Amino acid sequence: MLYSVKMRSAKGGAHELGGKHISGAERIVNQEEIERSVQAMIERAFQHERGCADFINLKIEQIVPQNIVYIRQLAISTLAADTMLSGRNAAVEKLINSGVTKAAALSGIEQLAGLSESMHGAMLLSSTTGQRLDAAAQRGIRVSNMDVADLPAYRMVLRNCGLLDMHVREAVVLASKVQSAAGVIAELCWSDDLTYTTGYVANKSGYYRIPHLKLLNSPNGGRAFFIKPDTNIEVLVSYLENTPVLIRPQEKVGC
Ligand code: WAQ
Ligand code: MG
Ligand code: MG
Ligand code: MG
Incomplete structure (x- = not known):
């Protein structure tokens, strides 16, 4: 049996009481792996660079196998980029290659760069106009219920690329789920973690890392999913939030 294990932590009290979000994590694991993953999550909440959590919420739920x-x-x-400007230009170009209009791509960059506070999830943007299509406001759409099917194999894939950072590990899983959704054309992301400046564009054919999508020590970050304007938003959001997805590692990758 597989279990979903989720953690969210905050400082200054619980999120719902106004605490500042520190970190979140989730895994889909076998019963015997639950304790170890919970331990790693708690450590992460206490040692995050955004601060030390004083509130931690843990949820452990069995998953119905047929739903996976x-x-x-x-x-x-x-992709090559040695400044934020060239990084953002590379991102726009890759988004356009993915089928996003230039106007929508530029608008996506502008909307992420304009966030004065981190969103909880992602914005859904029209791939033709760049207009926001979800009604989730500052909360955004939170992708959840995903993990890798074979963690040791996945670790090997990343290690062979020299990619050992937790950010990459989580982002590739999230981006793979997002691109598996009908209606999604591309994703643009950079972290809100102060020192993590590498972001990415993902589309149906790959995950493209882009060094320098923001400046060092900037708290700005976010995610935008570009979707076809005729997409059924309710169906899409339900898939992204609720459907348990396991990702099979791909051995043959560039990096
Ligand atoms: N679902 C939707 N949006 C999310 C989620 C989620 N589960 N988690 C985070 N976000 C949004 C939210 O607005 C955050 O403020 C923003 O994304 C950034 O989140 O290959 O670490 O977790 O080296 O800070 C990219 C790795 C790392 C690039 C991105 O994002 C590479 C990262 P963070
Ligand atoms: Mg985080
Ligand atoms: Mg994260
Ligand atoms: Mg973050």
Whole structure:
């Protein structure tokens, strides 16, 4: 039996009482792996660079096996960019290659860069106009219920690429689930973690890392999913939030 294990932590009290979000994590694991993953999550909440949590919420839930969807991991590659400006130009170009209009791509960059406070989830943007299509405001759409099907194999894929950072590990899983959704064309992301400046664009054919999508020590970060304007938003959001997805690691990747 597989279990979903989720953690969210905050400082200054619980999120719902106004505490500042520190970190979140989730895994889908076998029963015997639950304790170890919970331990790692708690450590992370106490040692995050955003601060030391004083509130931690843990949820452990059995998953109905028939509900699990298996998908392929996106292949990883890295685009060249040595400044934020060239990084953002590379992102726009990759978004346009993915089928996003130039106006929508530029608008996506502008909307992420304009966030004065981190959102909880992602914005859904029209791939033609760049207009916001979800009604989730500052909360955004939170992708959840995903993990890798084979963690040791996935670790090996990342290690072979010299990618050992937790950010990459989680982002490739999230991006793979997002691109497996009908209606999604591309994703643009950079972290809100102060020192993590590498972001990415993902589309149906890959995960493209882009060094320098923001400046060092900037708390700005976010995610935008570009979707076809005729997409059924309710169906899409339900898939992203609720459908348990396990990602099969891809051995043959660039990086
Ligand atoms: N679902 C939707 N949006 C999310 C989620 C989620 N589960 N988690 C985070 N976000 C949004 C939210 O607005 C955050 O403020 C923003 O994304 C950034 O989240 O290959 O670590 O967890 O080296 O800070 C990219 C790795 C790492 C690039 C991105 O994002 C690479 C990262 P963070
Ligand atoms: Mg985080
Ligand atoms: Mg994260
Ligand atoms: Mg973060």
